[in-house]
Amino acid sequence: MTQFDNSVDLESFIKGVEEESQTKFITFSVDRNYNDKDWQPLPANRVYWQWAGGSGMPAIEFTGIPFMFMGFKRLVCHRGKDLAVAQKQKYAEEKAKKMMLEQSFGSQRFLRQATKKVGCPAAISISKIATFPKFKVDDNKERSRKTASKMLRTALERDPIVWKTCYAVTQPSAHSGHSVGEMAIKESSHNRRLKRKNPQTTDCDFPPRKHARKTDLRNKCVHLTKLILEKISVTEDRHTLEELSEKLSTLLKDLTPPTSSEDEMPLHLEAQRVRVSSVIQSQRCIGSPKSRYAGRVGAHAESMWEAHTVPGPIYTVQFL
Structure with a gap:
């Protein structure tokens, strides 16, 4: 467990961990009081002298100084478990439907999007606490702790007292499923070179679909043909119909495959x-x-x- 007296030192610690491992840590969960700037200690809040940890939160050893919990925060590796699979799939389907033409394409199979998530378990847990140095005790005896806790609550009921904000932080757990450090730098450089050679390649080196499926193209042609038939049924201009007839005749000839038989000869x-x-x-x-x-x-x-x-x-x- 590492403890910091201000948020600047905490952010510097997290940044150093990210630079060393060549990864990013993103917020997984945060308590609603963690970012509350108006938080104040109340007599009803529980007074702690030590904390054994639990649920991934850092353990806090006895220092003789009482404290209260203000909030919790948990950071995880950006290549951890994908928590937004359903949202990403839904977004991909909506985007594909907009790019295609309405619902006449029948059932479509949407490919899962490329992702960097590999289920890495690395995490950093942070406990934001309020400490009260003026109520420090010299020994870790129950009687001394109870007396100091009672004095602290009494003081909170009377007048505001001096307290400090501290951050108890766990050391990041080991990364898994991806490269870290120098290997991550080499891998990133290799991916950038591949991306310059093929700009359409994604970050995960999954090649995009170069051509639409033939079924999609046929369905699109059918849909366009239906639209043309609807327009023809309401068109009254003879000149327009004549031009359209010529174009359709030409198109029909282009679509008709040439008949070739070995039995034919000049x-x-x-x-x-x-x-x-x-x-x-x-x-x-x-x-x-x-x-x-x-x-x-x-x-x-x-x-x-x-x-x-x-x-x-x-x-x-x-x-x-």
Whole structure:
């Protein structure tokens, strides 16, 4: 337990802990009287001489000076447990809905946002106390403590008395789940370099979604098409309708995939294939011995067939 006589020394201590560990401590909980500048000791307040601690609060040893509790405060590592998961998820969903177009997208799956929270248990507990040095006792005996406590309450009932504000602070517990000190500095420098290379990368190095899902884009197109149909139903201007008709026709052609089939081929190649096939089949069907001229014609025809045709079905013509 460390004790400070003013808030300046307390803040300096916390800042030193943060610089040493390269972390930040944020407020987890604070008593409503902790920041009350108008707080005054009352006779009804309980007088303490020592405090064994409990619930994470610092223990206060016996010094012979009586004190009263003014308030409590607990600081935790900024990489501790995420206490706002539901709020962050709700905010992310609302933001996504605003970016999209109304409710015609159907059910959406929202990704959980990147977070620095790793559940680090490091914490600093602070007890703000009012001490009364003029009522100090020399020994830690019950009789002496009761006598001094009675004198303190009696004095509070009569006139204001002199009291001091002190802060009892626990030493920060160990960090866990993330780097601290020099390792944290190196990790931070590495993340900054990555961020300069890719500005869209988040602090936790989670890459953003580069492209929307195809389903989202299709739903968006459907929604826009519905809006266009609604506008068309109330449009009376003929010129506008003609222009829109042309644009929609062009768009429809762009969306229609080109039909390609291996069975299709240019007409001039198809005609050549038919002629060549007829020559060959006629030579085979006549049954007469092949002459030199017929052989030359057949060879020439086959060479033409191989040079001018593409893979596909073969069409033959037989003469009866």
